[in-house]
Amino acid sequence: MPTDALSGHPLYGRLARIGQRLREADRAHPWVLDTTVVAVVFLLFCLPDLVHGHGDGGPREHRFTFARPPLPATLALQMGLVVPLLWRRRRPTAAFAAIMAVFVLQWSLGVALRADAALLVAFYSLALHGRLRHLAWACGVMAGAMALVAVEVSGGGLPVGDALFFLGSAATAAVAVGIAVRVRRAQLAGLRERAARLEIERDQRSRLATATERTRVAREMHDIIGHNLSVIITLADGGAYAVQASPERGREALQLIGETSRQALGELRRMLGVLRDQADQSAEFNPQPGVADLDGLCARIRAAGPQVVYTVSGDPDGLDRGVQLMAYRIVQEALTNALKHAGPETGAHVTLTVDAARLRVRVRDSGPPDGVRRPVRPDGEGHGLAGMRERAALYGGTVTAGPGPGAGWTVEAELDLTPDPTGGHP
Numbered sequence: 001m002p003t004d005a006l007s008g009h010p011l012y013g014r015l016a017r018i019g020q021r022l023r024e025a026d027r028a029h030p031w032v033l034d035t036t037v038v039a040v041v042f043l044l045f046c047l048p049d050l051v052h053g054h055g056d057g058g059p060r061e062h063r064f065t066f067a068r069p070p071l072p073a074t075l076a077l078q079m080g081l082v083v084p085l086l087w088r089r090r091r092p093t094a095a096f097a098a099i100m101a102v103f104v105l106q107w108s109l110g111v112a113l114r115a116d117a118a119l120l121v122a123f124y125s126l127a128l129h130g131r132l133r134h135l136a137w138a139c140g141v142m143a144g145a146m147a148l149v150a151v152e153v154s155g156g157g158l159p160v161g162d163a164l165f166f167l168g169s170a171a172t173a174a175v176a177v178g179i180a181v182r183v184r185r186a187q188l189a190g191l192r193e194r195a196a197r198l199e200i201e202r203d204q205r206s207r208l209a210t211a212t213e214r215t216r217v218a219r220e221m222h223d224i225i226g227h228n229l230s231v232i233i234t235l236a237d238g239g240a241y242a243v244q245a246s247p248e249r250g251r252e253a254l255q256l257i258g259e260t261s262r263q264a265l266g267e268l269r270r271m272l273g274v275l276r277d278q279a280d281q282s283a284e285f286n287p288q289p290g291v292a293d294l295d296g297l298c299a300r301i302r303a304a305g306p307q308v309v310y311t312v313s314g315d316p317d318g319l320d321r322g323v324q325l326m327a328y329r330i331v332q333e334a335l336t337n338a339l340k341h342a343g344p345e346t347g348a349h350v351t352l353t354v355d356a357a358r359l360r361v362r363v364r365d366s367g368p369p370d371g372v373r374r375p376v377r378p379d380g381e382g383h384g385l386a387g388m389r390e391r392a393a394l395y396g397g398t399v400t401a402g403p404g405p406g407a408g409w410t411v412e413a414e415l416d417l418t419p420d421p422t423g424g425h426p
Helices: 010-028 030-052 071-087 092-108 114-129 132-156 160-245 247-275 291-303 321-342 383-394
Strands: 307-313 347-354 358-365 398-403 409-416
Touching: 010 030, 030 071, 030 114, 071 092, 071 114, 092 114, 092 132, 114 132, 114 160, 132 160, 160 247, 160 291, 160 321, 160 383, 247 291, 291 307, 291 321, 291 347, 321 347, 321 358, 321 383, 321 409, 383 398, 383 409
Parallel strands: 307 347
Antiparallel strands: 347 358, 358 409, 398 409
16 A cells, blocks of 8 residues: 655654654643743734834835824833733633734724724634634634734725735635644544554454453363263272172273273363464364264263263254264263262263254153252353353353253253344444
8 A cells, every 4th residue: 555755754753752742841831831932922023013113104006004102102002912811721702702803993093003903813713712602703703804904004095905804814824724734633533532542452352352262262161071070980880899790890981981081181282282382283183072972971980980862863963063063061060060960870872963943952860769850050050051151142042051861960951953044234
């Protein structure tokens, strides 16, 4: 994209930095600039009248005769015109009104002063800093004052129309420059506000993305660690009990513990590898578990003691990989909870039903052998159930969990597989 040659020039950059420093200094000490403006106007327009006088002037064909007030009166009129400029930014309307009153009084007395230029400065300041509704009546007052001056100078042979054109052009230039600077400042303020708002939104999106990623990682870690540790603990307890009575069963339990631990370690390495900035590339291509891995999951749970029956209907292999992972994690969490709360002697039935429009997952356990119903948490649900609902919600599904027949517990998940006609957009 081509850039502006002026904005890239070193001189432009230096001027921009100087302007920035001046604006910062003005915000810190605004009275310095106001006093400087008054001093400059006094030196340029008041001092020549005090030193050289203000008699007849103009071309030979136009001779204007004005009154010559005493020096104290001249100085008083000049101060009345110049001193209100100290408040031109803080009280622009009051400063303009005060200067206009002195201006009208001066020309009513037939006195012409170079300090009348202060009226144009006040008019510019009103357009820049004042309220816009005050600018309307100020323009009318300014037009009346210019007409008064045009009538006064018409006695020297200058047509009233020419005088009005010159004075009106000066006043129009003053108000036009003030409005242009005001609009430019408003645009810059809007750009700065928009940039600040975009920066805040960017930070909020970053924090939201971080929180979402933490939630996802916590959910994955809960599924990996919680499930596998529950199976390992159950196998270790059963192996310790059976090692004396049946050494072969103890050895089998140790082998299953090793397999389960290696699987958990592999899943953890894959998860942590994704989080690292320079992850192992092999971890990126290691697939997430899906519906095809449910047989192995059920086998590991059976090795820990529960009798698990797994039935599937439909064609689950055609499901999206994300949907398969969701189904796997829901079954994993439900079986882990059954093993944890109902014990190794419970029975569980896992049903996976796939049709053209819906995916249904049901995990029902028979409860503990003593027939005591599983207690419900005071807050209504744990992290596992919340994680299952979050996973299902990502695909527009729902998860329900609660007591089943007898002392058992039932978890059901249902997902709508019909494509979204809106493309996922509201």
